[in-house]
Structures are given as structure tokens and as C-alpha cells.
Amino acid sequence: MGHSGNSCVRRRAKYKDHVWCWDFIHDRTASGKPLKWLAITDEYTRECLALEVDRSITADKIVDVLVNLFISRGVPKHIRSDNGPEFIAKEIRKHAEHAGLEMLYVEPGAPWENGFAESFFSRLRDELLNCEEFENLAEARWFAGRRLQEHNEERPHSSLNYQTPGAFAAGCAASAPATPTLKQHSRSLEALPLP
Numbered sequence: 001m002g003h004s005g006n007s008c009v010r011r012r013a014k015y016k017d018h019v020w021c022w023d024f025i026h027d028r029t030a031s032g033k034p035l036k037w038l039a040i041t042d043e044y045t046r047e048c049l050a051l052e053v054d055r056s057i058t059a060d061k062i063v064d065v066l067v068n069l070f071i072s073r074g075v076p077k078h079i080r081s082d083n084g085p086e087f088i089a090k091e092i093r094k095h096a097e098h099a100g101l102e103m104l105y106v107e108p109g110a111p112w113e114n115g116f117a118e119s120f121f122s123r124l125r126d127e128l129l130n131c132e133e134f135e136n137l138a139e140a141r142w143f144a145g146r147r148l149q150e151h152n153e154e155r156p157h158s159s160l161n162y163q164t165p166g167a168f169a170a171g172c173a174a175s176a177p178a179t180p181t182l183k184q185h186s187r188s189l190e191a192l193p194l195p
Contacts, residue, residue, distance in 0.1 A: 002083050002105030007113035011080075011104060013043035016172040017073065019104070020049065021080040022087070023117035024057065025125065027140075030133045035140050037124070038062065040069065043080070043116045045169040046157050049073065051148045053140045059089035070099065080104040080114055 004010065013019035020042055027035040036057050040050040050065050079096065081087040083105050096103050106113035128147055134140040156162040163171075 001088055002107050002113075004107045004110065004113060006080065006104035006106050007110070008043065008080060008115045009113070011078070016045050016169060017042060017076045019043045019078045019080055020076045021114055021117040022062075023082060023114060023121060024084065024086070025121045025129070027129045027134070029137070029140070030135055033137075035134065035137065037121075037144070038065065039117065039120055039124070040065065040079075041116055041120050042076075042165075042169070045165050045172060046116075046160060047165040047169050048120065048148050048151045051144045053137070053144045055137065057086065059086050059091045062086055063091060063095055066095070075099045075101055078102045078104050080106065080117070082106055082111065082114055083108050 022040045025037045038052040038057050041048050111118050152166040153164055160168040
């Protein structure tokens with residue numbers, strides 16, 4: 001499904017909300033129960049837009065996270081990912097098409113083509129997951145929230161001229177957020193206007 005033409009080297013982000021990337025990383029609690037982490041990052045601003053942790057994360061859960069981001073931030077032009085089953089799920093592709101965004105699936109077996117996601121998770125693994133032993137899911141979620149805040153607002157990034165991702169993003173031209181008329185939160189993006 002994916003190919004090298006969709007790599008982060010060949011199709012670079014040119015502005016805020018042009019290209020988001022996402023991926024998963026796995027960990028365990030002290031008692032051995034699984035933890036699955038989902039990160040969504042804006043490749044241009046380097047902001048971490050979402051850092052979710054749960055026992056498992058399905059395509060339905062991913063759609064929920066996307067709906068919330070689309071409402072608060074707008075719809076990106078592209079989302080880059082590997083070919084994991086959650087990302088190529090029919091539901092994800094259907095909602096992405098309806099929202100007017102293009103999925104950029106990278107070459108199978110070439111994680112470096114989704115380099116921004118891989119870099120984010122490499123640091124997360126080195127600086128958090130290898131250092132902390134989570135007693136339970138609630139503790140892991142607390143650390144996820146703290147890490148999100150620290151990454152976006154406290155840590156300068158060399159590629160951003162030593163600004164934090166949040167400060168850099170604040171100086172970028174604003175993206176037009178979606179203006180849906182949702183009666184209730186749902187997993188459907190059908191309420192979002194087409195671009």
C-alpha cells in the first residue's frame with residue numbers, strides 16, 4: 001500500500017498542519033500488562049498534537065482522537081504513517097477521504113521514511129519508557145500528559161532555531177480549524193465540512 005515517494009524526505013511538510021505523522025510504540029506496566037502509545041505530531045512545527053496511552057488502541061479510537069484534533073485544530077493536508085493495520089483500516093481511510101486529507105503510507109519495512117514519528121518515539125523510549133516503571137494505566141496516562149506539555153512548551157528544538165514547538169507554532173500562520181456542527185461527539189467525520 002505504501003511507497004518511498006511518501007517518505008518524509010521526498011514529501012516534506014511546508015507549513016503548519018501540512019503533514020502530520022503518527023505511529024505506535026509498545027510498553028508494559030510493572031505487572032506486565034500491555035501499554036500501547038499513539039503519538040500524532042505536526043512535522044512542520046514538531047508539536048506533539050496527541051499522546052494517547054491505553055491497553056489497546058483500535059481504529060475506532062484513532063478516529064475519536066482525529067475528530068477531536070480536527071475540531072480544535074483543523075484538518076491537515078496529509079497524514080504520514082506506516083502500513084500498520086490500524087492505519088490502513090477501512091474506517092480510517094474512509095474518514096480521511098471524507099475529510100479531504102491524503103494518507104501518505106510509507107514503504108513497508110522502511111520506518112525511516114516516517115522519520116519524525118520514529119524520532120519522537122526514540123526520545124520517548126530513551127527519556128521516559130526506559131526510565132519509568134508504570135504501576136498502572138492511570139500513571140502512564142499522567143506521564144503522557146506531562147510529556148506532551150514538556151515536549152511542546154518546555155523543550156527547545158534545534159531545528160526550530162531553539163524555540164519550543166509551541167512557541168514556533170504560535171508564530172506560524174494559523175490554520176483554518178474545521179467548523180463542524182456536531183450535536184454530540186461521534187466517531188464520524190461526516191459533520192466536518194469538506195475543504
